[in-house]
Amino acid sequence: MTDLAILSSTAPIFTELLTFSEKKRLLTYLSQASQLKLEAAIGYTSTQDTAICLIDEDFKSNLASRWQALEQFKLSHLSVSESSLNQCYAGHPSRNQLLPTIACNLAESVSDYEYALTDWFIDLFNGLFAPYNVQLVRGQNEPEYLPATADKPAQVIFAHGFFSSALHEVSHWCIAGKRRRQLVDYGYWYAPDGRSEQQQHAFESLEIKPQAIECLFSLSCYQPFRVSQDNLFANFDTSQSTFAQDVYQHVKHYLKAPDSLPKDAQRLLRLLLQVTTVEHFSLNHH
Numbered sequence: 001m002t003d004l005a006i007l008s009s010t011a012p013i014f015t016e017l018l019t020f021s022e023k024k025r026l027l028t029y030l031s032q033a034s035q036l037k038l039e040a041a042i043g044y045t046s047t048q049d050t051a052i053c054l055i056d057e058d059f060k061s062n063l064a065s066r067w068q069a070l071e072q073f074k075l076s077h078l079s080v081s082e083s084s085l086n087q088c089y090a091g092h093p094s095r096n097q098l099l100p101t102i103a104c105n106l107a108e109s110v111s112d113y114e115y116a117l118t119d120w121f122i123d124l125f126n127g128l129f130a131p132y133n134v135q136l137v138r139g140q141n142e143p144e145y146l147p148a149t150a151d152k153p154a155q156v157i158f159a160h161g162f163f164s165s166a167l168h169e170v171s172h173w174c175i176a177g178k179r180r181r182q183l184v185d186y187g188y189w190y191a192p193d194g195r196s197e198q199q200q201h202a203f204e205s206l207e208i209k210p211q212a213i214e215c216l217f218s219l220s221c222y223q224p225f226r227v228s229q230d231n232l233f234a235n236f237d238t239s240q241s242t243f244a245q246d247v248y249q250h251v252k253h254y255l256k257a258p259d260s261l262p263k264d265a266q267r268l269l270r271l272l273l274q275v276t277t278v279e280h281f282s283l284n285h286h
Helices: 003-009 020-044 047-053 057-077 082-088 095-128 163-175 197-220 243-256 263-276 278-284
Strands: 134-138 144-146 154-158
Touching: 020 263, 057 095, 057 263, 095 134, 095 163, 095 263, 134 163, 144 163, 154 163, 163 197, 163 263, 197 243, 197 263
Parallel strands: 134 154
Antiparallel strands: 144 154
């Protein structure tokens, strides 16, 4: 079997990339880098750069409290699996009537949790990047980026209110430079699902970096990450694609060299880690 075949046939396990000890190491690095950037910003650059480096402690504390409430909700409402339900109600005379109701309630709880988690992330992003005159917006349709106008901030609109879409669209925003942030959809044209094989290869090559950044955001929030090839209607063989492995390797690259992350991705990742790493907040609030 060739190396390419081995890579394409082995599904990478993304959750193993950002262990708790790795999160602490990454947070330490990003915090030190942020301090250096703050010192440089105060001395040499704009007030916008200074403001983005200075994060209000009450803002962080509020986000941390909301995060811990979300985690408590997840532990108390979402830790029941289908198999454990079947075991609990095995032999129960009303099992067939009870399980659908319980499953329905569990699905509602999952939906409530994702909505609240997404709200939390929207507030975190909008608070952190307020000096940039940009807002993360819960969308009902497809994602879109709209640059700032004279009377409106820029809008990063994510798809269908999904938390994963919010992280993905923010990843694209982090990568986009100042010039592209002045253009609708950063000046890119999106080819929808149903692409040719050549278009799919081009799509995947452009998606490696944003999905690697999205992966770090997801794992920082203790959420699963799945690569998206966005090719449900492909009419060609996709079995040899190395896209998942390419994303996996790029996440490893970012972890080895965090300074290679876009500066706004570093800022957002730092705040996510500060807020979601309970030990960090315990050390800083006692």
